[in-house]
Amino acid sequence: MRISELDTPAVLVDLDRVERNLARFQAYCDRHGIENRPHVKTHKVVEFARRQVELGAVGICCQKLGEAEVMAAAGLPDILIPFNLVGAAKLGRARALAERVALRVSADDPLVVDGLAEAFASAPRPLPVLVECDTGARRCGVQTPEAARELALRIDRARGLRFAGLMTYPAKGAPERAATFLAEAKALIEARGLAVPSVSSGGTPDMWRAHEQPVITEYRVGTYIYNDLMEVACGAARLEDCALTVLTTVVSRPTADRAILDAGSKSLTSDLNGQTGHGRIVEYPEAVIYGLSEEHGHVDLRACTARPSIGEKVRVIPNHACPVSNLFDRILTVRGERVEGSFVVAARGRVD
Amino acid sequence: MRISELDTPAVLVDLDRVERNLARFQAYCDRHGIENRPHVKTHKVVEFARRQVELGAVGICCQKLGEAEVMAAAGLPDILIPFNLVGAAKLGRARALAERVALRVSADDPLVVDGLAEAFASAPRPLPVLVECDTGARRCGVQTPEAARELALRIDRARGLRFAGLMTYPAKGAPERAATFLAEAKALIEARGLAVPSVSSGGTPDMWRAHEQPVITEYRVGTYIYNDLMEVACGAARLEDCALTVLTTVVSRPTADRAILDAGSKSLTSDLNGQTGHGRIVEYPEAVIYGLSEEHGHVDLRACTARPSIGEKVRVIPNHACPVSNLFDRILTVRGERVEGSFVVAARGRVD
Numbered sequence: 001m002r003i004s005e006l007d008t009p010a011v012l013v014d015l016d017r018v019e020r021n022l023a024r025f026q027a028y029c030d031r032h033g034i035e036n037r038p039h040v041k042t043h044k045v046v047e048f049a050r051r052q053v054e055l056g057a058v059g060i061c062c063q064k065l066g067e068a069e070v071m072a073a074a075g076l077p078d079i080l081i082p083f084n085l086v087g088a089a090k091l092g093r094a095r096a097l098a099e100r101v102a103l104r105v106s107a108d109d110p111l112v113v114d115g116l117a118e119a120f121a122s123a124p125r126p127l128p129v130l131v132e133c134d135t136g137a138r139r140c141g142v143q144t145p146e147a148a149r150e151l152a153l154r155i156d157r158a159r160g161l162r163f164a165g166l167m168t169y170p171a172k173g174a175p176e177r178a179a180t181f182l183a184e185a186k187a188l189i190e191a192r193g194l195a196v197p198s199v200s201s202g203g204t205p206d207m208w209r210a211h212e213q214p215v216i217t218e219y220r221v222g223t224y225i226y227n228d229l230m231e232v233a234c235g236a237a238r239l240e241d242c243a244l245t246v247l248t249t250v251v252s253r254p255t256a257d258r259a260i261l262d263a264g265s266k267s268l269t270s271d272l273n274g275q276t277g278h279g280r281i282v283e284y285p286e287a288v289i290y291g292l293s294e295e296h297g298h299v300d301l302r303a304c305t306a307r308p309s310i311g312e313k314v315r316v317i318p319n320h321a322c323p324v325s326n327l328f329d330r331i332l333t334v335r336g337e338r339v340e341g342s343f344v345v346a347a348r349g350r351v352d
Numbered sequence: 353m354r355i356s357e358l359d360t361p362a363v364l365v366d367l368d369r370v371e372r373n374l375a376r377f378q379a380y381c382d383r384h385g386i387e388n389r390p391h392v393k394t395h396k397v398v399e400f401a402r403r404q405v406e407l408g409a410v411g412i413c414c415q416k417l418g419e420a421e422v423m424a425a426a427g428l429p430d431i432l433i434p435f436n437l438v439g440a441a442k443l444g445r446a447r448a449l450a451e452r453v454a455l456r457v458s459a460d461d462p463l464v465v466d467g468l469a470e471a472f473a474s475a476p477r478p479l480p481v482l483v484e485c486d487t488g489a490r491r492c493g494v495q496t497p498e499a500a501r502e503l504a505l506r507i508d509r510a511r512g513l514r515f516a517g518l519m520t521y522p523a524k525g526a527p528e529r530a531a532t533f534l535a536e537a538k539a540l541i542e543a544r545g546l547a548v549p550s551v552s553s554g555g556t557p558d559m560w561r562a563h564e565q566p567v568i569t570e571y572r573v574g575t576y577i578y579n580d581l582m583e584v585a586c587g588a589a590r591l592e593d594c595a596l597t598v599l600t601t602v603v604s605r606p607t608a609d610r611a612i613l614d615a616g617s618k619s620l621t622s623d624l625n626g627q628t629g630h631g632r633i634v635e636y637p638e639a640v641i642y643g644l645s646e647e648h649g650h651v652d653l654r655a656c657t658a659r660p661s662i663g664e665k666v667r668v669i670p671n672h673a674c675p676v677s678n679l680f681d682r683i684l685t686v687r688g689e690r691v692e693g694s695f696v697v698a699a700r701g702r703v704d
Contacts, residue, residue, distance in 0.1 A: 140604040252492040270622040
């Protein structure tokens with residue numbers, strides 16, 4: 001089957017581009033002795049997670065326990081959840097999950113560490129816990145290298161836990177600031193006789209600079225498998241590296257200057273991520289998707305010489321690929337214009 | 353079970369509020385002799401669609417054929433798809449659907465009408481088609497009352513189709529402008545001896561003004577079942593009418609002024625819809641959700657006197673309820689603090 005025969009909207013993933021994207025960053029990590037731990041949040045597809053590990057990833061990363069459970073059931077053996085797991089329900093699930101896979105988690109507060117310690121006190125093997133550091137992104141994380149040291153010592157003291165290292169999600173464009181914090185925390189912890197086996201950073205935007213910070217031993221990347229306009233804008237990828245597109249039909253041409261697509265915010269999401277439009281139409285790059293309703297994309301054609309007719313199908317590269325694949329139960333796999341098959345987005349909807 | 357015992361994030365829908373919201377607008381429609389045709393895009397739940405019809409709705413409205421197929425399978429007998437159906441795949445599905453339910457659709461272009469006419473030429477009964485009018489929202493629709501007349505006549509001439517009236521999605525806050533267009537188009541069509549049985553408008557923001565435009569015979573409302581911050585901001589609902597909330601846990605308190613929730617853009621969506629923050633925390637109304645990552649909500653607590661601890665669960669009223677329920681496979685139904693059960697979001701993921 002050819003792409004032109006598909007109904008719309010649909011998410012297409014070009015497998016040649018996926019392979020190239022995965023191989024390129026894995027080779028970079030291998031060259032620089034960095035452990036690659038891809039984040040499945042972008043694709044949520046077990047086949048892709050397996051492929052990432054097959055190519056050399058040390059394990060995978062899941063932002064939600066529910067995602068990790070799906071990946072574990074699919075045979076993925078090594079999973080990091082870089083997220084504070086809080087509350088009896090989640091701690092019980094984490095304990096069960098750790099019996100099946102090599103699980104590691106992060107924590108940024110004594111309360112979180114104490115919860116994990118209680119849940120894992122009688123576990124057959126200790127749970128590796130990384131200390132999450134806020135190195136400038138102002139999300140989660142301890143605020144100072146000293147606080148990182150104190151939390152590391154607390155983890156080390158806790159029965160059922162093992163201090164596994166440091167983790168950060170750095171501010172975009174400032175990897176050296178993250179590295180400074182991490183190196184300082186590492187030194188403080190080592191000065192107390194505690195080893196820091198792993199220092200994990202992440203983020204697709206700055207992935208090609210991971211080797212500039214020798215303190216980093218592991219890197220977590222998500223979007224690199226698909227790429228999107230945001231990654232192109234920040235120089236991490238080229239347009240021809242964008243593997244995910246939304247196939248959509250021009251369903252209305254109310255005026256000469258305007259087209260309406262059957263893909264709106266429920267297909268493309270409202271994520272702007274620094275872009276002004278809502279995606280790039282591959283066949284009409286001068287067109288501007290200036291607005292979205294839930295099921296309509298509003299396109300300004302004024303800058304276009306050729307203009308699409310009603311019924312014409314076009315492909316849109318989204319601003320942000322991750323939340324797009326999260327809206328679809330299934331993605332269609334393609335190579336060039338040929339449809340190969342489909343993958344279930346198995347971890348989609350595993351919200352907790 | 354009580355809400356406090358639930359794991360997070362989760363979508364909670366308060367059934368008492370839902371009942372009140374549904375009954376209030378149905379009573380308004382009954383009082384003014386307007387046919388109520390609720391839009392299921394907001395909830396995508398068959399139980400709620402049935403309840404809307406039970407309370408007096410003339411039928412339902414689906415933005416996607418896939419949604420309509422789910423609702424038809426669940427026994428909903430009368431469905432409007434106010435969307436140009438284009439292409440052989442969709443036309444074939446529409447034809448099959450029309451054998452099972454009273455289906456009606458809209459069209460805004462001769463090409464769309466001709467496609468429908470071809471698909472329904474040999475149908476056992478003609479397909480009712482409304483002419484979509486662009487009355488100021490600048491989405492789909494014919495641009496002038498004269499164009500509406502021409503399209504109505506084309507529908508009337510087509511074997512397999514029946515001209516059923518006019519349809520618009522009006523610009524927010526300008527229902528009188530829409531009414532002027534519709535009244536003019538209606539007069540032009542009637543002047544050609546063609547009856548205009550139905551004039552359908554919609555939109556929750558201006559729903560309480562539907563009776564001010566006597567040309568309107570039918571009104572389509574979606575968000576009114578749940579309401580959200582956008583509807584509160586434009587005066588269509590009060591905070592206590594908001595039936596949908598996202599239950600989320602405070603998973604990190606990195607600083608005294610900041611909290612991080614386990615609900616991000618994959619739970620709350622990036623829809624701003626005129627709001628500055630990303631939702632209102634019911635228990636901490638002074639808190640500002642100033643940013644979202646995919647799985648984290650970033651909260652500024654500076655204006656709060658009381659501040660939440662790690663592990664505390666809070667409820668967030670989203671900016672826009674419709675895309676939120678679209679992210680979850682299941683919603684939990686509650687009354688006050690008590691969890692009653694759950695409904696499957698059956699039409700979620702029916703993207704085409």
